[in-house]
Amino acid sequence: MTDKGMNKRGKILIVDDNEDVLLSLNMLLKQHVEAIRVVNDPNRIPEFLISFEPDVILLDMNFSRDAISGEEGYAWLSKILEIDPKSVVLFITAYVDTEKAVRAIKAGAVDFIPKPWDNSKLLNTVNSAIQLSFTKHGSIEEEVVERASRDVIGSSPVFQKLLSHCRQVASADANVLVLGENGAGKDVIAHYIHDCSARAGKPFVSIDMGSLSENLFEDELFGHEKGAFTGATSQKVGLVELANGGTLFLDEIGNLSSQMQQKLLTMIEKRQIVRLGSTQVRGIDVRIICATNVPIYECVRNGTFRQDLLYRINTIEFRVPALRERGDDIIELAHYFSSFFARKYGRQMRGFSSQAESLLLNHAWPGNVRELRHTIERAIVMSSSDVIGVDDMRIESMSSQTELKNDSPDVPLKLEELERLAISKAVERANGNLSQAAEMLGITRYALYRKLEKLKL
Numbered sequence: 001m002t003d004k005g006m007n008k009r010g011k012i013l014i015v016d017d018n019e020d021v022l023l024s025l026n027m028l029l030k031q032h033v034e035a036i037r038v039v040n041d042p043n044r045i046p047e048f049l050i051s052f053e054p055d056v057i058l059l060d061m062n063f064s065r066d067a068i069s070g071e072e073g074y075a076w077l078s079k080i081l082e083i084d085p086k087s088v089v090l091f092i093t094a095y096v097d098t099e100k101a102v103r104a105i106k107a108g109a110v111d112f113i114p115k116p117w118d119n120s121k122l123l124n125t126v127n128s129a130i131q132l133s134f135t136k137h138g139s140i141e142e143e144v145v146e147r148a149s150r151d152v153i154g155s156s157p158v159f160q161k162l163l164s165h166c167r168q169v170a171s172a173d174a175n176v177l178v179l180g181e182n183g184a185g186k187d188v189i190a191h192y193i194h195d196c197s198a199r200a201g202k203p204f205v206s207i208d209m210g211s212l213s214e215n216l217f218e219d220e221l222f223g224h225e226k227g228a229f230t231g232a233t234s235q236k237v238g239l240v241e242l243a244n245g246g247t248l249f250l251d252e253i254g255n256l257s258s259q260m261q262q263k264l265l266t267m268i269e270k271r272q273i274v275r276l277g278s279t280q281v282r283g284i285d286v287r288i289i290c291a292t293n294v295p296i297y298e299c300v301r302n303g304t305f306r307q308d309l310l311y312r313i314n315t316i317e318f319r320v321p322a323l324r325e326r327g328d329d330i331i332e333l334a335h336y337f338s339s340f341f342a343r344k345y346g347r348q349m350r351g352f353s354s355q356a357e358s359l360l361l362n363h364a365w366p367g368n369v370r371e372l373r374h375t376i377e378r379a380i381v382m383s384s385s386d387v388i389g390v391d392d393m394r395i396e397s398m399s400s401q402t403e404l405k406n407d408s409p410d411v412p413l414k415l416e417e418l419e420r421l422a423i424s425k426a427v428e429r430a431n432g433n434l435s436q437a438a439e440m441l442g443i444t445r446y447a448l449y450r451k452l453e454k455l456k457l
Contacts, residue, residue: 010130011035013054015042015076016092021115025058027435028119029126031344042076049083055133056126058113061093061104074107074231081108081234088133090125105216107231128206132242152192153336154329158321163192169316170196175268177253177313178291180320183370186291187251189320194247199287202246205239209260210252217260219276221267228277240273240284248286253313254294254305265309288313323365323372330360333369337376338388345380345429352388363395381441382425420455423448 010033014025022038030036037052039045048054057080061073073091080087091104094115104112110132111125152163169176170193178186187206194204212220223238240248256264267273268288272281290313299305323330335351342349352360365371379392422441430436438448 009034010055010126010133011052012037012056012058012126013045013048013052014038014058015045016040016058016060017042018060021060021092024435024438028122032123033126033130042072045076045080046083049080049087055088056129057087057089058092058126059089059109061091074104077104077107077109078233085234086133088129090129105219108234108236132205152188153333154326155332156326156329159326159329162189162318162320165318166193167196169193171198172316173197173199173287174315175287175313176289176316176318177296177310178289178318178320179296180291180293181322181368182293183368184293184320184322185369186293186320187249189318190247190249190251190289190291193289194249194287197247197287199246203243204247204249205243206249206251207239208251210255212260214257214259218263221263222273222275224276225278228275232277236275238273238275240267240286241282243286244284246286248288250288250290250313252292253290254292254296254299256305258304258306261306261309265306265312268309268312290314323368324363328361330365330372331357333372334360334376337373338380341377341380347380347383348386349380349383349388350386353390355390356388356393359390359393359395378422381429382422384425419451423451423455 012029012033012035014022014029014036016022016025016038017040019040022040026036026038035052037048037054039048042060045057059073059076059080073093077089077091080089089109090111090113091109092113092115110129113122113125154160166189176190176193178189180186190206191204194200207221219236219238221238221240223236223241224232226232226235250264267284271284273284274281296305296310300307300310323333331352334357338349338351341347360372367374375393375395376388378394379388382394383389383392385392423437426437426441427434434448441448
């Protein structure tokens with residue numbers, strides 16, 4: 001969730017019989033959403049569905065009567081969807097395997113939140129679920145849906161030229177292929193094209209194609225009818241159908257198997273879908289934007305990606321420049337992230353030292369904007385001053401970068417020292433509150449306990 005998206009929209013109901021989990025999730029999410037209710041007794045779910053009307057439900061898969069199988073979770077999922085078929089449910093579980101994942105998705109769950117969770121990934125999952133809920137309930141509005149285009153930042157000529165081209169083709173409604181390295185901002189460009197188009201007020205539905213297995217591909221994209229297979233206790237509208245009238249963003253398109261490529265090609269060519277368990281053909285009206293970081297033309301040459309599919313998705317083609325190619329955009333983005341994380345962690349920051357800015361400009365940024373964001377967040381947590389210095393960021397300039405060998409005896413020592421320093425700083429910042437310190441570090445409280453014991457802190 002970005003700073004611009006923190007208008008505290010979306011109501012979350014968390015159902016788990018572990019009080020520590022309820023506390024941790026409540027603390028993490030309360031600054032990002034409109035309202036949260038927590039309940040440790042699943043029998044109260046119907047009451048909260050009526051009185052609270054949550055947009056997203058975080059549901060424990062295994063309650064005290066059944067610690068592993070997840071049957072209680074499946075039963076309550078079915079009950080929730082019986083009360084409100086449009087409910088958006090995320091399972092919380094420490095026991096995830098492929099069979100359970102397939103069964104849960106087919107039964108109507110949107111996604112999993114593993115225990116322990118990664119804070120950043122959890123926030124992204126919850127944010128996507130909130131957007132999906134708004135879409136399902138027909139209340140998707142520009143001020144409600146987080147628009148990545150609001151965070152389109154960069155004044156460099158190469159980036160401004162890209163944005164100009166995006167605006168130029170936005171109204172053409174042609175399919176677009178966005179190429180670029182990991183973390184360069186391909187999703188930001190996709191959002192920008194959507195927001196500059198006539199479809200701006202309609203849904204923007206993003207699908208991570210790389211995370212879909214062949215077992216879930218059709219169900220996730222096209223949906224299913226009640227009774228289509230064992231466990232299909234309710235109707236499910238697929239993501240393609242949810243995007244109708246708007247934009248369908250297919251991320252990591254280069255990772256699809258040949259069978260999945262064929263199904264996608266058929267959908268694009270015919271502009272039609274058929275839900276699993278149905279014979280009814282449904283027409284779709286979507287603008288398709290695809291993205292990949294793989295060398296797609298090389299994949300066509302070696303036969304791992306269909307040439308006819310490539311021709312269907314690359315009517316217009318853009319390449320997002322790597323961060324190292326964007327010059328002073330690095331500083332502009334760094335200041336933006338610094339302001340954002342300073343507000344998040346309650347810090348008063350005055351910016352960067354001149355040496356720190358020089359270091360930012362000289363770093364290679366192999367992880368691009370995503371790496372820069374994480375670097376600045378870590379610096380805000382680690383800094384003991386109101387000015388971010390070189391030591392706060394823990395990066396090396398391109399001229400001084402050296403590759404450490406795996407067998408170097410210094411590697412474990414350095415990593416342990418960094419970990420010890422990060423934990424000490426976080427606990428100090430949180431005034432001894434271990435839950436807050438764990439949140440700053442992006443780990444669970446239990447993980448923090450283990451590290452404190454291991455490092456003898």
